[in-house]
Amino acid sequence: MVSERITRFADVSGPGTNTIVQGDRNLTLGGDWLMSPNSLGLPDNSPHSSAGGPIFGIDTQTGTSLSFRPEDIYSVGLHDADGRPLGVLFPETDRDIANIPSWASARNRDSDLYYRDTYQIRPATQHSPPLWQYSERRDAPWQREVQRTGRPPLYILSHAYPESHVVQVDINGERRRVFVDGNSYGPAVAGNEHTLEAVEDNPESPVVLVSCSPAQTGSATAQLSAEYLINEAEMDRDIHTAKSLLTLPWDEDVGWSWLGSEALFDRTGRQLPTFESYWGSPWSAGRSDLPKQY
Numbered sequence: 507m508v509s510e511r512i513t514r515f516a517d518v519s520g521p522g523t524n525t526i527v528q529g530d531r532n533l534t535l536g537g538d539w540l541m542s543p544n545s546l547g548l549p550d551n552s553p554h555s556s557a558g559g560p561i562f563g564i565d566t567q568t569g570t571s572l573s574f575r576p577e578d579i580y581s582v583g584l585h586d587a588d589g590r591p592l593g594v595l596f597p598e599t600d601r602d603i604a605n606i607p608s609w610a611s612a613r614n615r616d617s618d619l620y621y622r623d624t625y626q627i628r629p630a631t632q633h634s635p636p637l638w639q640y641s642e643r644r645d646a647p648w649q650r651e652v653q654r655t656g657r658p659p660l661y662i663l664s665h666a667y668p669e670s671h672v673v674q675v676d677i678n679g680e681r682r683r684v685f686v687d688g689n690s691y692g693p694a695v696a697g698n699e700h701t702l703e704a705v706e707d708n709p710e711s712p713v714v715l716v717s718c719s720p721a722q723t724g725s726a727t728a729q730l731s732a733e734y735l736i737n738e739a740e741m742d743r744d745i746h747t748a749k750s751l752l753t754l755p756w757d758e759d760v761g762w763s764w765l766g767s768e769a770l771f772d773r774t775g776r777q778l779p780t781f782e783s784y785w786g787s788p789w790s791a792g793r794s795d796l797p798k799q800y
Contacts, residue, residue: 561693563675563684572677572684576697580674580681583700584610584661587761591707593661594700596673598683606663609754609763617714617765618658619649623780624753624766638753640766647781648712648746654789655710659746662695666717668725688720688727692734696741705741710787712744716754716765721747721782728782736786745784 560573582603584592592610597603620643628637648659665672670685673694686694695701695715704711713735721728728747735741750770756763770778 561686561690561697563673563686563690564670566672566683566685572675572682574675574677574684576694577699578676579694579698580676581698581700582607583703584663586615586658587611587613591700591704592658593663593704594695594698596664596671596694598665598672598674602665606754608758609756610661612756612763613761615658615763616643617646617661617763618652619646620644621646621765621767621780623769623777624751625769638766638768640753641769643764646746646765647783648714648744651710651712651744651787651789655708657708657711659712659714660701660704660708660743661714661716662701663716664691666720666727668719668722668727670727671717671720688730689734691720691727692731692739695731696735696739710743710789712746712787713741715745715747716752718748718751721749723749729784732784732786736784742786742788744787747782747784748780749778749782750780 561576561579563572563574564570565572579596582595582597584595584607586592595602595606595610597606622643623641625639625641626636627639628634630636652659670687671691671694673684673686674681675684676682715728715731719725720731732745732747735745748767750768752768753766754763755766767780770780772778
């Protein structure tokens with residue numbers, strides 16, 4: 507049972523104000539809504555990034571194409587409770603910087619082995635946020651790998667939509683919000699100093715791309731990123747991606763954090779997988795030519 511102490515949340519859904527219901531408590535996630543590339547009417551045929559070359563993206567305000575280097579992307583290193591490298595955050599807001607490192611560094615990080623289905627019981631309106639409820643924990647698709655290696659997964663966090671991730675980039679001394687697709691996000695992750703530090707410290711840990719919906723049905727964003735990391739960056743580890751919205755709650759008083767994933771259903775009410783996995787580890791029992799869904 508979740509502690510009755512005050513709990514803080516970081517929402518990784520392309521930030522908005524959300525409420526989660528736990529028992530008789532309402533727990534709030536704060537932020538601002540952001541439109542996706544498609545809602546801005548931006549072209550889908552932007553230049554593709556390649557290994558060793560520039561990274562391409564689209565300015566969220568102007569819609570113009572930009573090119574930059576991995577080191578131009580603003581990032582924050584994530585660490586566990588003992589200070590060991592755990593991954594990287596590509597923040598979009600100051601709220602991300604204040605919240606998400608605390609989620610990652612919780613002493614009892616439930617997401618290393620489990621996730622919780624999250625259900626929207628009231629959609630968002632113009633005047634009120636959505637209302638959410640979450641279930642008991644479920645085995646995460648990366649659980650067996652973590653148990654085998656004895657090391658936690660590496661967490662790569664950014665806000666995202668099915669079509670793209672959102673990062674902040676230093677362009678001529680000015681920090682700009684930029685959409686990057688799967689072809690660009692892979693090189694951005696692989697060339698990041700915090701990613702490289704975490705990979706070196708955790709040679710067999712699986713990777714969890716903690717972003718909302720890049721693996722949504724009909725989207726190639728997650729697949730392109732994962733294939734780049736496995737094939738081009740030679741990151742010999744399994745990569746797990748989300749098909750739905752994610753939330754990152756934590757209880758600061760007891761040092762406990764967990765991962766929520768919005769439950770998905772088909773038209774008949776049958777629950778659908780919420781994660782998609784790409785097999786890059788030679789030790790993976792699930793390794794195949796096709797992604798595995800959970």
